[in-house]
Amino acid sequence: MALKLTRSELLHRQNLIGGKWVDASDSAHYPVINPATDEIVAKVANSGAADAHAATDAAEKAFPDWRDRLPRERAEILRRWHALIVQNTEDLATLMSMEQGKPLAESRGEVAYGASYVAWFADEATRIYGDIIPQQQRGKRMTAVKEPIGIVAAITPWNFPLAMIARKIAPALAAGCTVVAKPAEDTPLTALALAALAKEAGLPDGVLNMIAAARDEGIAAVADWLADDRVRKITFTGSTAVGKHLARESASTLKKLSLELGGNAPFIVFDDADLEAAVAGVMAAKFRNGGQTCVCPNRIYVQSSVYERFADMLSKRVGALKVAPASDTSAQIGPMINQRAIDKIARHVDDAVENGATVLVGGRRLTELGPNYYAPTVLTGANVNMLVCCEETFGPVAPLFRFEDEDEVIRLANDTPFGLAAYFYTRDVRRIERVGRRLEAGVIGVNEGAVASEAAPFGGVKESGYGREGSKYGLDDYLSIKYLCQGGLD
Ligand code: NAD
Numbered sequence: 001m002a003l004k005l006t007r008s009e010l011l012h013r014q015n016l017i018g019g020k021w022v023d024a025s026d027s028a029h030y031p032v033i034n035p036a037t038d039e040i041v042a043k044v045a046n047s048g049a050a051d052a053h054a055a056t057d058a059a060e061k062a063f064p065d066w067r068d069r070l071p072r073e074r075a076e077i078l079r080r081w082h083a084l085i086v087q088n089t090e091d092l093a094t095l096m097s098m099e100q101g102k103p104l105a106e107s108r109g110e111v112a113y114g115a116s117y118v119a120w121f122a123d124e125a126t127r128i129y130g131d132i133i134p135q136q137q138r139g140k141r142m143t144a145v146k147e148p149i150g151i152v153a154a155i156t157p158w159n160f161p162l163a164m165i166a167r168k169i170a171p172a173l174a175a176g177c178t179v180v181a182k183p184a185e186d187t188p189l190t191a192l193a194l195a196a197l198a199k200e201a202g203l204p205d206g207v208l209n210m211i212a213a214a215r216d217e218g219i220a221a222v223a224d225w226l227a228d229d230r231v232r233k234i235t236f237t238g239s240t241a242v243g244k245h246l247a248r249e250s251a252s253t254l255k256k257l258s259l260e261l262g263g264n265a266p267f268i269v270f271d272d273a274d275l276e277a278a279v280a281g282v283m284a285a286k287f288r289n290g291g292q293t294c295v296c297p298n299r300i301y302v303q304s305s306v307y308e309r310f311a312d313m314l315s316k317r318v319g320a321l322k323v324a325p326a327s328d329t330s331a332q333i334g335p336m337i338n339q340r341a342i343d344k345i346a347r348h349v350d351d352a353v354e355n356g357a358t359v360l361v362g363g364r365r366l367t368e369l370g371p372n373y374y375a376p377t378v379l380t381g382a383n384v385n386m387l388v389c390c391e392e393t394f395g396p397v398a399p400l401f402r403f404e405d406e407d408e409v410i411r412l413a414n415d416t417p418f419g420l421a422a423y424f425y426t427r428d429v430r431r432i433e434r435v436g437r438r439l440e441a442g443v444i445g446v447n448e449g450a451v452a453s454e455a456a457p458f459g460g461v462k463e464s465g466y467g468r469e470g471s472k473y474g475l476d477d478y479l480s481i482k483y484l485c486q487g488g489l490d
Contacts, residue, residue, distance in 0.1 A: 003098050003327050005091045012192040013044045015051055015212060018058035019205025025050040030214040032189055035101040035335040035372045036325035044188050047211040052180065052221035053228070055209035059151045059178040060230050062206030067148050067176040071125045074174060078122035080201035085115040085166075088197060096161050096190045097326035101334040101372070102289050104326050114166035114194075116454040117470060124475055125174035139490030146479040148176030149256060150232035153225040155246075157238045158337055159292045159394075161187035162194060164260075167454075167469045168235045169198075169208060175478035180231070181210045182221055184238075186337055188212035222246075229253040235477065236260070237294075240418070240463050258467025258477045260294070260459060262392050263420030265441070266413035267297030270406070271305045273425035274447070279313045281449030282398060285423060287321065287376060290333045291396040292341070294464075295421035295443065295451065299382070299389055301401045301409050311360060311380050311400055318398065319361040321376045323369060333396055335372035345374050345395035351387045352379050352399060362396070390416070406431065414440045419462035423449060442468075 005011060013029070014021040028046040033039070045051070066074070085092065093107035102110070130145040154168040165183055172179050183191035195210040213221050225231045226249045236246055237260040247257055267285065269278045286297050302310045324331035336342050342365060349363055362377030374395055382388055382399035389399070403409040413422060422441035426432060432446055442460040445451045452458065457468040467477045 003094045005094055007088065007091050010088065010091050010193040010196060011042060011095065011189060012196055013042055015045045015047055015055070016192065016195045016199065016208070016210045017051070017055050018061070018209065019199065024048065025054070028217070030185070032099050032186070033338070034098050035337050036327070036370055038371045041098050042189060044192070044212040046217050047182075047213040047221055048217045049220045049224040051211045052182075052224040055180040055211055056151060056225065056228055056230055058206035058209050059180050062204060063151060063178045066178055066204060066207050069176070071128060074176065075122045075125040077202050078118055078125065078170060078174060081198050081203065082115050082118040082122060084197040084201050085111060085118060085194065088193075092162060092190060092193055095193055096187070097334070099187045099189050100158060100161050101326060101337065103331040103334050104329060106289060107326070110160055110163050113452065113454075114160075114163035117163070117167040118170045120454040120470065121170040121174040121474065124171070124472065128175065128475060128479065139487060141486045141489055143484045143486075145482050145484065147482055149478055149480050150177060151230055152177045152179050152233045152235060152478060153222070153231050154179055154181040155222055155234065155236045155238065156181070156183050156191070158184035158186040159289055159294070161190035164237045165191050166194060167474075168237075171469070171474045172235070172478045173203070173207065175475050177233070177478050178206065179208045180225060181208070182213060182218055183210070185213060185215050185218055223249070226250050226255075227253065232256060233258070233478065235467070240465075243465055256477070258469070259465030260467065260469065261420070261463065261465035262418060263294045263296075263460065263464050264298045264390070264392055264416045264418040265295055265421040265423065266439075267300045267422075268409050268413060268424040268435070269300070269302045269306065269310055270424065270426040270428070270431065271303040272427050273306075274427065275306060275310055275313060277447060278310065278425040279317055281423060281425060281445065281447070282314060283317055284449035285445065286398050287318070287333060287396055290336060292337065292394050294392075296394075297398070297423060298392055299401055299413070300398055301403045301412060303409075304402055304404055307400070307402050311378065314398065314400075315360040315378045318376045318378050323366060323373055323375065325370065333376055335370055336374055336395055338372060341394060342372055342374055345393060345397060348387045348391070348393045348395075349377060349379070349397060352382060355383065355386050357381045357386065357399065384412075406435065410435065410438050414438075417463040418460070420460035420464035421445065421451065
């Protein structure tokens with residue numbers, strides 16, 4: 001089955017700036033590639049600093065009116081946007097599968113997930129409360145109000161082309177900010193379609209501006225935003241290395257930053273766990289999007305007495321996964337994003353084998369399917385000297401580490417600069433309390449592998465970044481608090 005759009009006009013190749021679809025200022029284009037085949041899906045605008053600047057001009061012009069709208073008016077537009085996203089699920093999912101490769105069922109799931117943030121923040125827009133501070137001095141009234149921070153620059157990765165950008169744009173718009181956005185170079189089409197639907201929903205011109213760019217030009221575009229003191233906030237999801245770069249480079253204009261960065265999630269299976277549930281948890285958490293998620297378990301720790309049994313149960317499930325292009329409706333794992341990703345996965349598996357790991361299933365490229373496929377893999381005998389222990393593999397590889405007791409596994413789990421997600425399975429309620437408290441991570445799955453929700457605060461600790469997306473806390477990053485002290489009231 002070939003992937004085709006019902007509304008072909010949702011495939012945009014130009015930037016959205018000030019409500020108009022425009023080419024890059026030097027009319028440059030770059031190809032967006034389907035990772036299933038390495039064929040070109042479309043050629044899109046290759047924007048640079050001049051386009052980023054034009055986007056900021058438009059966002060600046062639109063800001064006063066958007067800021068001063070009633071929250072209810074902003075909420076209504078967000079609700080219309082949400083309805084249009086849901087209505088166009090099939091086309092958005094198709095675009096996403098074409099440029100990112102994930103199976104259609106997962107793409108549909110991501111549309112629903114991304115849309116849920118828009119609905120959530122439509123509601124939250126009307127609940128931005130301030131405080132009247134209990135009186136401290138006669139004749140004075142002290143209040144704290146929350147205001148939109150200003151122009152927000154959103155920069156996102158390729159692994160969730162819709163959800164990552166929706167969960168930045170939605171709270172920013174709800175708060176009354178205007179936005180300039182640059183999706184990842186590999187996956188601009190879903191994001192541009194999302195912007196088109198926001199325009200269709202009646203979002204005023206210039207409130208959301210989106211530019212596409214290849215890697216180097218995109219870096220130049222972002223550099224323009226970093227240096228521009230009109231841009232008051234950077235919200236970024238991506239690698240820790242780039243997050244640190246943005247933190248350094250935005251220091252000269254002291255922007256507020258939210259950084260959702262890389263992870264190295266531990267997944268702990270204690271010997272009193274429901275092993276069937278733990279296997280299901282690994283399948284859900286590890287193999288979603290072919291293992292290309294920031295919350296994927298990277299290190300699976302299994303207690304000694306259940307290690308062999310767990311490895312056997314997991315291998316059977318992993319060996320049965322169907323690897324195929326998104327155009328095959330039975331696909332469970334699609335291609336990886338590109339050759340670089342495949343090379344990294346192969347390097348990690350080869351390194352593990354050289355250092356003593358055993359491949360139970362998988363462990364090879366699937367060149368017979370296409371250029372970017374890797375077999376879902378289970379490794380036993382993983383240890384701290386392997387790359388799989390200290391670097392995000394970002395692929396369908398489950399390395400199993402053996403441990404003896406709780407103290408040891410907590411120490412091993414926390415022995416990483418990262419702290420995004422962690423998971424553990426046990427039936428002991430006291431252990432749940434202890435381990436939940438001691439694990440250093442922003443998001444913890446307790447007997448649960450699927451943790452994402454628009455109602456929950458998502459974000460990391462340590463080098464996985466700061467700031468929270470979703471939940472009642474998700475607006476805070478887009479607001480500043482103003483204190484007013486009114487005198488002469490006695
Ligand atoms: P990346 O950091 O290479 O790229 C992310 C974005 O930053 C892209 O838009 C890219 O064009 C841009 N970028 C790259 N270099 C830049 C520079 N020097 N200046 C300005 N912008 C630059 O990450 P990626 O490979 O696209 O995504 C994978 C990473 O994202 C993984 O580490 C993953 O864990 C992380 N991630 C984190 C979360 C989270 O919520 N914490 C979610 C998804 C992905």
